[in-house]
Amino acid sequence: MTSRRRPADRLVRSYVVTDGRAHPTRNTLDLVTLLIATDDLPLTGLNPEKRRLMELCRPGALSVAEVAGHLSLPVGVAKVLIADLMDSGHIVTRAPIPAARPTDARILQEVLDGLRARL
Amino acid sequence: MDSAPASDDVYLRPSVQTAVKLLIVGHFAVGKTTFVGTLSEIRPLRTEEVMTEAGALVDDLAGMRDKTTTTVALDFGRLTLNDRLVLYLFGTPGQQRFTRLWQDMTQGALGALVLADTRRLSQSFEVMGVLEEHGLPYAVALNQFPGAAGHQLDEVREALDLLPETPLVRCDARDRVSSTRALISLVEYLLNRTGHLEHA
Ligand SMILES: Nc1nc2c(ncn2[C@@H]2O[C@H](COP(=O)(O)OP(=O)(O)OP(=O)(O)O)[C@@H](O)[C@H]2O)c(=O)[nH]1
Ligand SMILES: [Mg+2]
Numbered sequence: 001m002t003s004r005r006r007p008a009d010r011l012v013r014s015y016v017v018t019d020g021r022a023h024p025t026r027n028t029l030d031l032v033t034l035l036i037a038t039d040d041l042p043l044t045g046l047n048p049e050k051r052r053l054m055e056l057c058r059p060g061a062l063s064v065a066e067v068a069g070h071l072s073l074p075v076g077v078a079k080v081l082i083a084d085l086m087d088s089g090h091i092v093t094r095a096p097i098p099a100a101r102p103t104d105a106r107i108l109q110e111v112l113d114g115l116r117a118r119l
Numbered sequence: 120m121d122s123a124p125a126s127d128d129v130y131l132r133p134s135v136q137t138a139v140k141l142l143i144v145g146h147f148a149v150g151k152t153t154f155v156g157t158l159s160e161i162r163p164l165r166t167e168e169v170m171t172e173a174g175a176l177v178d179d180l181a182g183m184r185d186k187t188t189t190t191v192a193l194d195f196g197r198l199t200l201n202d203r204l205v206l207y208l209f210g211t212p213g214q215q216r217f218t219r220l221w222q223d224m225t226q227g228a229l230g231a232l233v234l235a236d237t238r239r240l241s242q243s244f245e246v247m248g249v250l251e252e253h254g255l256p257y258a259v260a261l262n263q264f265p266g267a268a269g270h271q272l273d274e275v276r277e278a279l280d281l282l283p284e285t286p287l288v289r290c291d292a293r294d295r296v297s298s299t300r301a302l303i304s305l306v307e308y309l310l311n312r313t314g315h316l317e318h319a
Contacts, residue, residue, distance in 0.1 A: 030226065031140065031207070031209065032139065062130060062131065063138055063197075065209070066129075066195075069164030069165060069166045070129075074167050074168055075166055094135075107137070110200065111139060111200060111206060111229070112303065112310060114198070114201050114206070115198075115200070115206075115299055117200075118299050119296060119299055119300070
């Protein structure tokens, strides 16, 4: 998981895998946005990093942060790839987009109950 | 690394609909990684953001090769709370200069747990300042290290200059029950605050 390559090498690699872009095509992606791979689109034409991402995501849902962690990619780079795969229809996010409002008492109560149940 | 994780529980349950996040923050070596690892149901993961020395997220990768950059590690773990809801914990270093990273981290977060060490209380000020700047509510948990004097909580509260309503608890980041209790204190506080906000 922890790369021994130096940051400079990773930057060069990041530059390559994103075709030189640092900004995702959409900015709705949060670290905890949940991603689901659609399984009816072929992976032909995807670069190796996107293919790896699709292979990771096909068995089940993961968050943006987990995808970045499993693929050893910086979050920013993972977001660029994910946004492209959303544009091409390979990835969908689970609706509603999980931007729980911090003041949402119902969510907080559910979190509290879930934590208490673990004691 | 091996990209295809072996175990099935790497993935979320198909029924999960909502994900929320809490931040576990604090100064160097205060126990953030330990805390996340103690509570996570998955092997904790690490990812990083590449930052310039000036503290901006790298946003022009092409021009970056000659500039001085640094990487900031995020440790995170996951707790499935019920069939629909999953909680992610992100352990984040507290340096003020990583402004863009803080914007990303605090965006959508429910709140933060500040881990503190009674031997180095003053080192917690920076991270508490950052949270206040971003308007993210927090509780403080004193991680118990050997050799730390048995301070009274009210002394610590005063030393940290906490608001009267800010929860202050003791915890052992290596212990699951103790760490869960610290999170519970935080979430009870967050819930109370919403009540106050609604009635305000
Ligand atoms: N005695 C004791 N030791 C702890 C506790 N929590 C963490 N430690 C130890 O303190 C050291 C630092 O803990 P980490 O979890 O790596 O701290 P961190 O905040 O992630 O550190 P950085 O990421 O380097 O800032 C490790 O050796 C832990 O085993 C605790 O509650 N009690
Ligand atoms: Mg750490």
